[in-house]
Amino acid sequence: MPAPRLVLTGDLVASSALSHDRLSMALDALSEAAALLEYWYDAPLHFTRHRGDGWQVCLPVDLSALRAALTFRAALRQVDKTLQTRIAIAEGSVDIPPSGDLNAASGTAFTLSGQTLDAMEKHVTIADARDGALAATAELAHHISDDWTPAQARAVLPMLAPERPTQDEVASALSITRQAVRQALLAAGFPSLSAALHHLEAA
Template sequence: MPETLVTVLAGDLVASTDLTEEGLALALDALRAAATRIEDWHHQPVHFTRNRGDGWQICLPGDAPGIREALALRAALRQHGKAYETRIAIATGPATLPEDGDLNRASGPAFTHAGHLLDLMEGPHFLHWSGGALNSIARLADHISHGWTPAQARAILPMLTPSFPPLQSDIASSLKITRQAVGQALAAAGYDALHAALTDLERAEQP
């Protein structure tokens, strides 16, 4: 199997032993649903894989920064309550992927670095193995999103779509709240600043 350039997001649930069996299943289902959303963004599989009980991994194509995806994964959990949280380690590099997409059998520096970084982390954080500017942006995104309420997470999750996010009126309709409530939730969640920063970052990363 040939090596390819990928960005790995590896995480585990924080305080998972405090969750009931149903709560753990809810959290993993939320992460899996977020991974499906992320696949739509990249137009290819990201191979959501559970590992080590409360751990998980996804694999993005190429050298994607991974921060937008980390925010989506956090929002997918947070919409169910503040008890649902994950740490996320991000690393870009070469990797070999198995044909069946089981990331537990993947290998290469991207997976090694993401796993090592996750093992070093304490508490709910986003960190990027590369250090420098990407890690600084990851830390800021973590800080902003750490305070999201469930209502803010529900509002911002669909708005993280990188191209043509939905209208706020459509989000309001799907959540059965007013458009004003959606706007207030997005403002409190720091959406405008996050959107501008992510757009600038991803544009700069393009060849």
């Protein structure tokens, strides 16, 4: 029986209005976010473009799907505030081919994730097919992250690492002051998101 995994299925909001260059820029940002997550977790995500303006990744079940979803949102938002992706999270069996191409993969996690994305209301940008606290936290996370500015997203992105850097290190990397980092994180609602992620991952 295929092992249970987490699948994130996403698509770009209002992609038909994007030029070819902006669409490529958005998908490149998402691909780079997947590479960053692979580095953080030392695990393949098999980032795959899906249905033209869509994408998918697959995670081990012991990793945080919501942390990954926020990483994708921050990576995209830091490029351009007008770029948005919806993300649906599901858990279940998966069968990935040796090529790693998720378009050729199968399993309940892919089915549930796709169905959840299709059922999402237009204003919702993160949804979790699992019940309870996971679904509730995803709902709140989408509401908070929807308002991120590029500057806030740039501050949030490195802080989403499982072993996160100090604010001084982020400030140095971004060539801004520590106070600017702190203000950006507060304005982005990061302290509350970080606490929620900690509680979910410790459960």
